[in-house]
Amino acid sequence: MKLATIGVGNAGSKIVDRMLEFESQTDRNLCQHVHAINTARTDLAKPDYIPEDRRVLIGDTNQKAKGHGVGGDVEVGAEVAKADIEEIRRAFDDVDIHEVDALLVVAGLGGGSGSGGGPVVIETLQEMYDEPVYGLGVLPGKYEGGRPALNAARSLQSFVTKVDNFIGFDNDAWRAREQTIEEGYEQMNRELAARLVTLLAAGETDDSEVAENAMDSSDIIRTLDTGGVSTIGYAATEVDNDAATGGLLDRWSTGDAAPEDDSSKATKIQGLVRRAVNSRLTVPAEISSADRVLVVLSGPPSEFSRKGIESARQWLEQEADTVEVLVGDDPRRKSPQLAAAVLLSNVTETPRIDEIQNQAVDAQEKIAEQEAVREEEINDLITDENDDLDPVV
Ligand code: GDP
Incomplete structure (x- = not known):
């Protein structure tokens, strides 16, 4: 798939930057267009990979922002x-939409910035283009x-109702206790980028030697077509790529593949897909609540096995309790890894989202209570006991 990717706010821009990094490290070409949109000038200076002319500062003339952010x-x-x-719209002037899926x-x-600005950007893109607009939101x-819980619970409603599908990432589930918050974010952003790019870059290659079970953008779009909230699982294993000789199709057609060889590859693929499904998902969710499932197997074509793909699909149909399971491959001739990225689309049982909503309702009540008594408390503070004193002016 080919994407136009837009990071809004600080976290959004950092994640997009890590996606570009992962693309360049793995020779992929997913993001045809990128933008970082932010209200804070200093945050816009941070990315390593997003080109400078793709960074859009908004709100610099706004009294409350003035280029310094919106203070959460x-x-x-x-x-x-x-x-x-209008400035946001103009940033898309040179985006050739025919180049993106x-x-x-x-x-x-x-x-x-991301929480409030994100839904506004999505609404605009939905008006401008017929192509699907997906959201990726960090809880x-x-x-x-x-x-933050209150911001997130409210923004989630806007995101999910405005996008064609929302992929979630839960900071709580990914936090490592022994790291500082910044170190933790760096690692999380890399993990998330690997998952997103491995999944969404499937079918993006112009490789003429397309494998038999190749996944393409229409498969991804169909899986995401459910709407709702989705989550991604992932597992990877190192492979001896020097041993890779020729593609699967060559060996099938010449009948060269040794049967035991293919069955060990099949077992490896099945094991990898199971590991990916049972791995820490970007948002922890009940697998059986997924509506559709898509698995991208990415790696050297010599590692693929039709039998492995078929048995992984059958296992997933049972596990996710849906017949809508697609398993396909994404040939990466030079890759030293075989990776499985699993998209569980429209998962309806995600405990963390319920938890955030409860936290948000409590926070909203507390804020309302504080507001109600604030004026009274200030008045009490500045007034003497018997109200004998008068203000100067
Ligand atoms: P904004 O610039 O106003 O949109 O705010 P930030 O993006 O800085 O922060 C919004 C939320 O994103 C925070 O409450 C954190 O939960 C999360 N966050 C901030 N930076 C990162 C990051 O680098 N990675 C991840 N995973 N989450 C982040």
């Missing part, structure tokens, strides 16, 4: 994006507290 205020994030909507908007939902960790 989701309302201001949305307001600023709406006010600068879909658009992906990436944001952290716990802050202000804040519990440790961040009530305000």
Whole structure:
């Protein structure tokens, strides 16, 4: 698949930057167009891979933002994006939409710029293009507290109703206790980028030697067509690529493949797919609640096995309790790894989302209570006991 990828806010831009890094490290070419949109000038200076002329500063003339961000205020994030909507539209002037199959908007939902601005950007892209617009949203960790949870719960509603499919990433599930928050984010962003790019880059190669079970963009689009919230599982194993000689089709057609060889490859593929499904998902979810499933096997074609793909598919049909399971391959001749990326589309049982909503309702109540008594408390503080004193002016 070929994408136009847009990072909104700080987390969104950092994740897109890591996607570009993973692409360049693995010789992929997924993101045909990229943009970083942000309200904070300093954050826009951070990416290593997003070209400078693809970074869009919004809200620099807004009184509350002035180029310094929106301080985690989701309302201001949305307001600023709406006010600068023409500038955002203009950034897409030179995007040749015929070159892309879909658009992906990436944001952290716990802050202000991505959480508030993301849905505004999505709405605009949906108006501008017929291609599907997907969202990738980072759910804040519990440790961040009530305000990020409230931002995320509200933004999630906007994201999921406006996008064609929403892929989630849960910071809580991916947090490693022994790391600092920044170190943790770096690692999470790399893990997430590997999953996204391995999955979505399937079928993007112009390799003429396409394998028999090759996955293409229409398979991915069909799987994501359910709407709702999706999650990704992933597993990879090193392979001895020097031993790779010729493609699967060659060996089948000449009958050269030794039967035991193919069966050990089949076992390897089956094991890898099981590991991916049982791995830590980007958002932990009940697998059987998925509507559709797609597996991309990415690696040297010599590692593929039709039998392995077929048995992985049968196993997944039972595991996910759906007949809508696609398993296909993405030949990467030079890859030192065989990887399985599993997309579980429209998972309806995701405990962390319920938890965030509960945290958000509590936070909203607390904020309302504080607001209700704030004026009274200030008044009490500055007024003397018998109200004998008067203000100067
Ligand atoms: P914004 O710039 O106002 O959109 O806010 P940020 O993107 O800085 O932060 C929004 C939320 O994203 C935070 O509450 C965190 O949950 C999360 N976050 C921030 N940076 C990262 C990151 O690099 N990786 C991940 N996974 N999450 C992040």
